[in-house]
Amino acid sequence: MDKFKTILLIILLNGIAMSQNYDFEQSLYYNYEFFKEQSLQNRFFKHSDIVKLISNLQKKKLFEVSVAGKSFEGREIFLLSVGSGKKKIFLWSQMHGDEPTATMALFDIFNFFSDTTHYKEVKEFILTNTKIYFMPMVNPDGAEVFKRRNALSIDLNRDANRLQTPEANILMSVFDSLKADFGFNLHDQNHRYSAGNSFKSAVISFLAPPINYEKEVDDVRLNAIKLIGSLFKMLSKYVPGHIAKYSDDYEPRAFGDTFQRKGTSTILVESGGWQNDPEKQFIRKLNFILLLSAMKQIAENSFQNIPTSVYESIPFNQEKIFDVVLRNLTLEKNGSKIKIDIGINFEEVLDSDNRTIYKKATIEDIGDLSVFFGYTDVDLNGYKILDAKTYNEKSFTIDELKKIDLTEFYKKGFVNFILKKAISKEWFEYPANLISNKKDEIKTKIEIGARPNFVLTKNGKIDYVVVNGFLQRVDENSAYKGNGLIKK
Ligand SMILES: [Zn+2]
Structure with a gap:
């Protein structure tokens, strides 16, 4: 019996997951290890490590794989896509080289879609209703030396307007060519942030980046706000009190703010801190669940009835730890x-x-x-x-x-x-x-x-x-x- 079945059996015996109220996210929570990319074990993997994984994916032919461009030091920046639906979703990770948690989760998600035996219906539903584009490790030169900035010491997330770095250029041109409905801007934040004034670490912080200094909410941003509200409710089951909101000050040089302004409903996901998880493996699992949940909810359009008050209720990051x-x-x-x-x-x-x-x-x-x-x-x-x-x-x-x-x-x-x-x-x-x-x-x-x-x-x-x-x-x-x- 493989690991997946064993875990599933335990769940069946406990009467949790496969009942009438089938809970996709809860099932993912219990079966995560089956999809975890085992070759990525800590935060210090490099471009060469993901090149191997991507070439394996290429052989399986489920994902379309292309090289979107090269970093300043000549490392390939890849674009992968899967699905045939109308709604486009674009996810990019690690534009800061020392923020690798979501990159690990993206490879877990590639394993999820590559697997041919489990969650067949959900996967088919997601992939016929959406087309999903991934750009893992936008800053491979930074990842090589585990630093935030690229090889030119430029912070890519302050280069969305001037576009002086090859990496920012690649991200922007792919964005412009896709005009995606949803964007996921995947980062890591200081592990010492707390969720509001609570004595709880902010394990995940969300933001629907603002489109101007006045922080106006147009229809594009409103969709991001509603989806975050729904993801907040879902995730609160697993990490109650540990979810926060990132500072919502407008930053015109940042990609999230720029993409939101340009018409893609953009969600910032920051992986923060969790007790006894220095390599952020539990936080990686939360990314896996929340991103797959988001894909399913976008396919269903099921987040539309979530009131904006849920987003507003999420406490801001505080420095309390x-x-x-x-x-x-x-x-x-x-x-x-x-x-x-x-x-x-x-x-x-x-x-x-x-x-x-x-x-x-x-x-x-x-x-x-x-x-x-x-x-x-x-x-x-x-x-x-x-x-x-x-x-x-x-x-x-x-x-x-x-x-x-x-x-x-x-x-x-x-x-x-x-x-x-x-x-x-x-x-x-x-x-x-x-x-x-x-x-x-x-x-x-x-x-x-x-x-x-x-x-x-x-x-x-x-x-x-x-x-x-x-x-x-x-x-x-x-x-x-x-x-x-x-x-x-
Ligand atoms: Zn960052």
């Missing part, structure tokens, strides 16, 4: 005890292979952070915050360090170690900081912009250390995760 919030710590200074919360954010730094990242932590805020929350959010009431120490008695090789019992060192307040030989690396895949040159010191400063390295004590005993922003319980060494930095 830190990566880490440590609460109610006691700081002793000049004989007085001060209660502080500390907000810490990680910067993701790309390693030289362009496929792995390490994290560099910074103290972003100190004080009363009760109106914020953190992906890691810990009440440390009763704990005193002190400087972490450097172990000076011996210097280590990296191999030796990996073998030491970190717990024993943590218990004594040591989180910084000295290396035998200077190395050029900038990080260490272990929660300890290394000093490459013996004369240097790592000083803990509890101030904005400093690196968070400290120990937390209660009744004179060290229970926690914080190493490069990673909070570690000293007696639970199996749970140690994170990376330290190397000071050169």
Whole structure:
């Protein structure tokens, strides 16, 4: 029995999906793994990875595949299409090179349509009523180095008018040739946005981009607003409270605003943050469901009765999240005890292979952070915050360090170690900081912009250390995760 059938059987036994109230999206939610493109496992895939997948698709002959043009560095930008219906839908992804979540979902959707055994009726219905065009990875040069901008350091989404980049030109000329009814502008946003003032991350944010500074609603934008309302209702079943609206300030240089103005009902989809999903695989699944749902709803025209008040009710993105919030710590200074919360954010730094990242932590805020929350959010009431120490008695090789019992060192307040030989690396895949040159010191400063390295004590005993922003319980060494930095 294949995986699909097993899952379907479970659903049948539970009496959920295949009843009279057949729920397409819910069925997709449970059967997603069957369609997931397994060769894309994290955010750091490259143009060469998708070229392979596209040439496989070409062999299957369901999709029409063409090269729409080439990027500044000569990488092909592909246009794929499927279906024979009258309503045209155009989806484009990753015009920002480091925003790959929806590209992964598009390849899952290609698998969905390529499969010949499941959801036959729905697929036939969608493909006889719509023709769907896809442009995955509009900015392959940016994706190569996991950067937002293209090889000319131009933000493609500020080049919709001037069209000085080959990539923006290609996107615009395909758009002009299609004059699609619906457009999907697929991006990733800061994972630290929250849905309004709630303590919930904005996992997906929508926008029907405005057509002018006055934010007027014409018929074109109205269709986008209604469809978003319907998608919001559908998606709220799976991620209640986690859906938001992107800032609706008019940006005449952006593609979404320009396409909406030019007559295609355009929907911005921003993939945000989700607890314990750094590679955004759950968010990819949500994209898969919401985009297929949108295609079905466009084929049916079923979103037309959704009142605009649903869209209006969606909260805007707010910046309410830190990566880490440590609460109610006691700081002793000049004989007085001060209660502080500390907000810490990680910067993701790309390693030289362009496929792995390490994290560099910074103290972003100190004080009363009760109106914020953190992906890691810990009440440390009763704990005193002190400087972490450097172990000076011996210097280590990296191999030796990996073998030491970190717990024993943590218990004594040591989180910084000295290396035998200077190395050029900038990080260490272990929660300890290394000093490459013996004369240097790592000083803990509890101030904005400093690196968070400290120990937390209660009744004179060290229970926690914080190493490069990673909070570690000293007696639970199996749970140690994170990376330290190397000071050169
Ligand atoms: Zn973007």
